[in-house]
Amino acid sequence: MLKSWKVRIGLSILTFFVLLAVLGPVIGGDPRANDISSISQPPSAHHLFGTTQFGQDVLAQTVAGARGSMLVGILAAAIGTLIAILVGVPAGYFGGAVDNGLNFFTNLFLVMPVLPLILIVAGYVQGTGPFVIALIIGLFGWSGGARTLRAQSLSLSSRDFVLAMRMIGEPHRRLIFFEVLPHLTGWISAMFLHGMIGGVMAEAGLAFLGITDSGSISWGTMIQAAQQQSAVLRGLWWWFVPPGLCIALIGTAATLVNFGVDEISNPKLRQARRSVVVRARKVVEA
Amino acid sequence: MSQPVLEARAVSKHFPAGRSTVRAVEDATLALQPGRIVALVGESGSGKTTLARLLARFYPPTSGEIRLHGETVKGKPRAYYSDVQLIFQDPFGSLNPLHRVRYNLERAVKLHHAVRSRAELDQKVTELLERVSLTPTEQYLDKFPHELSGGQRQRVVIARALAVEPKVLLGDEPISMLDVSIRLEMLNLLDRLRTEDGLALLYITHDIASARYLCDDIVVMYAGRMVEGGLKEDVIANPLHPYTQLLIDSSPDPERRDRPNLFDAEDLGEPPSLIDPPAGCRFHPRCPFAMNKCRTETPPRTELPEGRWTHCWLQENA
Numbered sequence: 245m246l247k248s249w250k251v252r253i254g255l256s257i258l259t260f261f262v263l264l265a266v267l268g269p270v271i272g273g274d275p276r277a278n279d280i281s282s283i284s285q286p287p288s289a290h291h292l293f294g295t296t297q298f299g300q301d302v303l304a305q306t307v308a309g310a311r312g313s314m315l316v317g318i319l320a321a322a323i324g325t326l327i328a329i330l331v332g333v334p335a336g337y338f339g340g341a342v343d344n345g346l347n348f349f350t351n352l353f354l355v356m357p358v359l360p361l362i363l364i365v366a367g368y369v370q371g372t373g374p375f376v377i378a379l380i381i382g383l384f385g386w387s388g389g390a391r392t393l394r395a396q397s398l399s400l401s402s403r404d405f406v407l408a409m410r411m412i413g414e415p416h417r418r419l420i421f422f423e424v425l426p427h428l429t430g431w432i433s434a435m436f437l438h439g440m441i442g443g444v445m446a447e448a449g450l451a452f453l454g455i456t457d458s459g460s461i462s463w464g465t466m467i468q469a470a471q472q473q474s475a476v477l478r479g480l481w482w483w484f485v486p487p488g489l490c491i492a493l494i495g496t497a498a499t500l501v502n503f504g505v506d507e508i509s510n511p512k513l514r515q516a517r518r519s520v521v522v523r524a525r526k527v528v529e530a
Numbered sequence: 531m532s533q534p535v536l537e538a539r540a541v542s543k544h545f546p547a548g549r550s551t552v553r554a555v556e557d558a559t560l561a562l563q564p565g566r567i568v569a570l571v572g573e574s575g576s577g578k579t580t581l582a583r584l585l586a587r588f589y590p591p592t593s594g595e596i597r598l599h600g601e602t603v604k605g606k607p608r609a610y611y612s613d614v615q616l617i618f619q620d621p622f623g624s625l626n627p628l629h630r631v632r633y634n635l636e637r638a639v640k641l642h643h644a645v646r647s648r649a650e651l652d653q654k655v656t657e658l659l660e661r662v663s664l665t666p667t668e669q670y671l672d673k674f675p676h677e678l679s680g681g682q683r684q685r686v687v688i689a690r691a692l693a694v695e696p697k698v699l700l701g702d703e704p705i706s707m708l709d710v711s712i713r714l715e716m717l718n719l720l721d722r723l724r725t726e727d728g729l730a731l732l733y734i735t736h737d738i739a740s741a742r743y744l745c746d747d748i749v750v751m752y753a754g755r756m757v758e759g760g761l762k763e764d765v766i767a768n769p770l771h772p773y774t775q776l777l778i779d780s781s782p783d784p785e786r787r788d789r790p791n792l793f794d795a796e797d798l799g800e801p802p803s804l805i806d807p808p809a810g811c812r813f814h815p816r817c818p819f820a821m822n823k824c825r826t827e828t829p830p831r832t833e834l835p836e837g838r839w840t841h842c843w844l845q846e847n848a
Binding site for chain 2: 403404405406407408409411412413414418422423426427
């Protein structure tokens with residue numbers, strides 16, 4: 245998997261952002277410090293990414309925002325994937341009444357208008373920090389994944405090796421987690437990466453709509469602040485481009501890694517190696 | 531004859547298929563005795579596998595009952611599985627590709643025996659591999675299924691079933707997916723298990739020759755119904771039901787060359803659909819001896835001397 249250039253690039257971008265999120269407070273300056281001497285200044289030697297309307301350093305804010313956005317993205321993906329596994333796999337494995345119940349539940353979440361619901365829930369919950377936002381995004385974003393896992397485990401559960409272990413007397417719990425689930429790792433990791441992109445985007449979207457706590461710093465709140473101060477009209481591009489670019493980069497990186505995961509579960513997608521192509525050409529020419 | 535360990539009494543299994551019903555097994559009766567091997571013979575689609583899966587309790591019978599040690603089985607199948615084990619046809623599908631040989635055997639041992647220590651567990655697993663002749667055992671313990679040949683996998687599958695220490699082993703065409711060169715070894719292994727452990731074995735096959743080699747009794751199925759049964763010598767040497775004659779005629783046998791074939795291979799026809807099986811005897815559309823009665827009434831079981839029985843109006847009226 246690591247041989248593919250897509251996976252390598254994707255993983256290195258993701259690693260970079262994770263490191264940024266972890267080490268952010270050490271390398272970046274204080275994102276809240278106001279430098280009165282330079283307000284709304286374009287990138288310069290002193291402020292590499294320029295400054296905001298309030299004289300805050302955009303670079304320091306972008307670095308600090310990585311922590312907020314990545315935290316929400318990873319946490320939301322983890323919550324969503326976990327629920328998808330816990331609902332989807334038993335539904336497919338047991339079938340019958342269990343499947344009907346869980347599937348009904350999944351369909352309910354699938355057709356729910358998520359955005360208005362998030363707005364309402366976020367409105368009720370006081371203090372929408374990154375954890376609450378991640379929880380909300382995860383809780384409302386698992387249903388598609390659960391459907392996929394249900395379909396997969398439905399077909400896996402009737403395979404001979406599951407029936408054979410059941411005949412040995414293996415309990416359902418172990419059949420699900422030790423016989424069926426390991427075959428789904430490709431799907432689950434793809435789901436997690438998808439969830440992470442979704443989480444980062446959803447956080448940015450919610451922040452842009454002003455749902456999140458404006459005191460916390462994330463890429464979403466940066467873009468929202470830029471919008472509120474009409475940065476676009478005033479040409480302060482250095483204020484909103486860095487956070488926007490970071491979101492796009494994370495999305496690209498996760499998608500690139502996903503290609504690699506897809507190639508594992510579906511060998512037909514695999515690119516032929518150069519040596520194979522050369523050999524094939526020789527055969528055709530001969 | 532001793533008391534049967536596992537019995538199927540007049541079991542039927544119907545599967546819903548859209549608006550219609552597939553009558554996969556109808557009114558099947560079968561008894562397995564300790565130390566005896568019963569071969570269940572029939573062509574594909576005759577209900578052999580369905581009957582094996584009914585006996586393995588993968589699904590409940592539509593009607594009839596299954597008896598273990600003379601008692602009707604019901605409720606959770608956990609206890610049932612410590613007496614009855616099934617060996618699947620496909621050794622490539624019945625081992626999880628992600629688990630090592632060791633894992634499969636250790637799970638089976640742990641679930642059915644109180645094993646205290648690591649050493650005891652290792653010893654049990656080694657014994658199992660030795661019983662199925664996978665030696666030296668340490669060479670196989672940590673292999674993944676894809677590193678083994680078909681025959682070796684089937685041995686692992688048998689070892690896993692034996693770890694439970696069952697009384698009955700159901701073999702659902704256990705050698706049909708193996709190379710011809712190792713089939714005989716596998717048959718000898720099954721035979722050894724029967725003699726040494728007194729297992730009751732059901733050997734499902736479409737291959738009369740292997741049934742003749744291994745088993746004591748033969749039961750013939752056609753289109754979901756049992757047509758004939760008895761000691762293997764009797765059934766093969768003197769088949770009573772026209773379908774059994776057809777089945778035996780269609781397997782090659784150099785000694786039988788002089789006997790004229792009963793059937794003209796050209797107009798044999800196909801086995802019937804199980805959604806809408808023929809009324810009366812299910813074999814009547816293909817039977818050269820079919821009478822009017824055969825087309826309307828299902829032939830009852832005719833008991834003959836020495837445990838022979840058949841479902842055929844020819845024998846019933848004789």
